[in-house]
Amino acid sequence: MPAKTKVVSEEQVLHRKLLRLWQRGQSAKCEVRGSDIHGRGVYATCFIPEASPIIEYFGERIDKRESERRALRQHAKAQKTGGAAVYIFTLSKRHDIDGNFPWNTARLINHSCNPNCEAWIVGRKIIIHALHDIQSGEELTFDYGFDVDCYEDHPCLCGSANCQGYIVSRQQWAELEQRLKLAARKRR
Ligand SMILES: C[S@@+](CC[C@H](N)C(=O)[O-])C[C@H]1O[C@@H](n2cnc3c(N)ncnc32)[C@H](O)[C@@H]1O
Numbered sequence: 001m002p003a004k005t006k007v008v009s010e011e012q013v014l015h016r017k018l019l020r021l022w023q024r025g026q027s028a029k030c031e032v033r034g035s036d037i038h039g040r041g042v043y044a045t046c047f048i049p050e051a052s053p054i055i056e057y058f059g060e061r062i063d064k065r066e067s068e069r070r071a072l073r074q075h076a077k078a079q080k081t082g083g084a085a086v087y088i089f090t091l092s093k094r095h096d097i098d099g100n101f102p103w104n105t106a107r108l109i110n111h112s113c114n115p116n117c118e119a120w121i122v123g124r125k126i127i128i129h130a131l132h133d134i135q136s137g138e139e140l141t142f143d144y145g146f147d148v149d150c151y152e153d154h155p156c157l158c159g160s161a162n163c164q165g166y167i168v169s170r171q172q173w174a175e176l177e178q179r180l181k182l183a184a185r186k187r188r
């Protein structure tokens with residue numbers, strides 16, 4: 001038996017747990033600031049070389065069924081409050097990451113049609129990496145990869161020279177162009 005035992009209260013245990021969660025969702029390479037794109041955004045606090053890891057998109061690993069349930073709930077809440085939509089990230093065929101937690105700083109990264117970051121799946125984690133060299137003070141952005149089917153719900157304010165006007169996955173830009181042309185023809 002040890003000569004001395006230290007008693008740790010439940011509050012201290014909880015506090016340490018929360019501190020660990022909080023620390024895992026932060027990175028010395030970025031910080032939260034008001035964004036020109038929308039609400040709050042995440043900004044580089046130093047030079048970040050291409051392909052280097054920046055921050056974990058840290059949330060709860062959930063199966064697809066639970067993911068669908070939460071996505072619907074988050075979407076309904078966003079429609080009511082006008083707040084941000086869904087924080088669910090695809091991890092694998094069976095699992096997703098729900099990042100809707102205050103300690104997950106990466107949840108505040110905005111979308112851009114000309115992003116400087118991308119998400120890599122590293123084992124069971126989602127890690128945000130630099131797509132190219134990022135200068136200190138630049139806002140971090142990635143392609144949200146939203147489906148073209150609901151483009152009208154997500155106007156894009158990224159301000160980049162090649163902004164498509166809507167938050168839609170780059171892979172569906174050709175389809176978006178067709179739909180925008182069709183919609184313009186109908187209005188005439
Ligand atoms: C996950 S949040 C990102 C953080 C958000 N700026 C905030 O303050 O909560 C995602 C939401 O931010 C907004 N957003 C992100 N990128 C945007 C963009 N390029 N143009 C317009 N709104 C954007 C949309 O409302 C989107 O649903």
Ligand SMILES: [Zn+2]
Pocket residue numbers: 112113114156157158159160162163164165166
């Ligand atoms: Zn844009």
